[in-house]
Amino acid sequence: MKALWTVCMKELRELSRDRRTLMLALVMGPLVVPALLLGMLTLAQSRTKSQIDKPLQIAIVGADRAPELVKWLAAEGIERKQLASDPDAAIRSQDEDAYVRIGDDFGKDWQAGNPALVEIVHDSTRQDSAIPVKRIENALQRYGQQVGALRLLARGINPAVAAPLSVAHKDLSTPEARRGMVMAFLPYLLILSAFVGGAYLIIDTTAGERERQSLEPLLATPASRGAIVSGKIVAASLVGLATLLLTLLALKVGAQFVPGIGKMMDVRMLAIAKMLLILLPMLFIGTALLTFIAAGAKSVKEAQSYMSMLMLLPIVPTVMLMVSPIRTQLWQYTVPFLAQNQMLMKVIRSEPVEALEWAVYFGAGFGVAALLWFAATRRYRQERLAIST
């Protein structure tokens, strides 16, 4: 036990002398996650807002053929704009999102009561044009219905006859949906930073120690191998815990600067504490798993090559849930990554978590961590481990 503490303190002391790594772990890491998340949120919000609420300025080719329509569009917030160049070229060069072309025979068809051609010209592969095109389309449809109703009335027919269906439209590109997409990434980012939070320290103190040839002398001391490897795991977990705590606090502070985020996620102190508690088993699973892997690696380079694969693990349940959402069931609290994802989602949405769910969650989480820890200590007992070359 004393040896464990000695190893742990020595690893932390060594890390504390490595300013650059320390800064990266304790400052950059915690800042990146909230910055990324809040940045994405703000961007999505402001984009949608500006595209939905702002007056839309588009070019209308042949506006003089339909002055009434142009006036009507202007009242709907779709204003006419003069284009110096060829409008088709402007779309291709992405200067314009869309424009409206009034058909050449518009006036004649209009007078004759035939469908008069109005084209919306846009590039459908460009996401940016989706909202403007939708707005124009809706406005034109409303205009058409309105005029159609008036024509029926003029012929003494109830306009409702021509509208057997009343179709309500729900635009999916609402701000809520966009935020929802972003919020789905929050658990992933948090789980990832818990999972690999102590990665640098673990790789440096296991594979790195072996590479630098200081493992053999260490194993020749009376300190038990279990104590040595546990000391390293504890040290990495402490660093990971500090990183997580700072990340969550940064998230809380950052949330103050983004208006309306309080409505989307719970950032009260209690929720922050709960999230930290939820991420605790993940932290132990991550450091123990990495210790197990890195202890078998002969060099830091080899150990790091496993990292890119491990980084993908936490995204699996997030993507799975995004593609096919499933109802939350108790067994899900036993599956690493998925369990964390579900628990975090509950806390973020300020849904209550049952005592049984907590119990299953911690039982499974710490159980897996203990197994991995045991495997790591077993690996440290291997004979070939001590031989560096």
Next chain:
Amino acid sequence: MITAEHLRKTFPGKGKDKTPVVAVDDVGFEARDGEITGLLGPNGAGKTTTLRMLYSLMAPESGRIMVDGRDVAADPVAARRALGVLPDARGVYKRLTARENIQYFGELHGLPRAIIDTRIGKLAAALQMEDFLDRQTEGFSQGQRTKTAIARALVHDPRNVILDEPTNGLDVMTTRGLRGFLKDLRAEGRCVIFSSHIMQEVAALCDRIVVIAHGRVAAQGTPDELRAQAGHDNLEDAFVTLIGSDEGLHA
């Protein structure tokens, strides 16, 4: 005192040829207190593997090792307490000072801080490392690193000292100093084992010599006994005769 009896160790073969490599075969010797015992042999003769079994990093497949009369296999922790080991790998922690490196090992041996500090004082004086004791070991010379590694190996004042090629990569002056240090250890009544592939060094220092070649003990005894056994007055000729070739014996 360290006794090795009939040690044998094989490693699994690598590559296409899966036949196991016999690294050490039936090696046995006795290293007494107050004597320096030298393990002499060419590169790859099995010296390092033998030493690794002595300090219980590897378990011998067969045979037995006794440290101060106790079986290492039965109680490896007690054996490690009685041993000071300078392994072939002697990396030090670069971001710690030499003193902190030594303290770390003292703490792992479970020593109280006060005893560690007095031991560091003594070792630093004996190894002439006072002027770099409180510097971070990054950028240390080979000699400074070796001294740090020796000091941390001996921080717990062990009765038995095992050094694997301690003079490897050291300049003449540092080597001379180290020889003096080993003689001091002997004078204090400790049992010192060190391995080397440099014949002159072994001849100059050792009370008893174990010549190892191809994983086996080719001969052992005092330098005089070895001369007599080989029928040469010159030690170098004696070694060449004992090993069967002069390959790898030169520095």
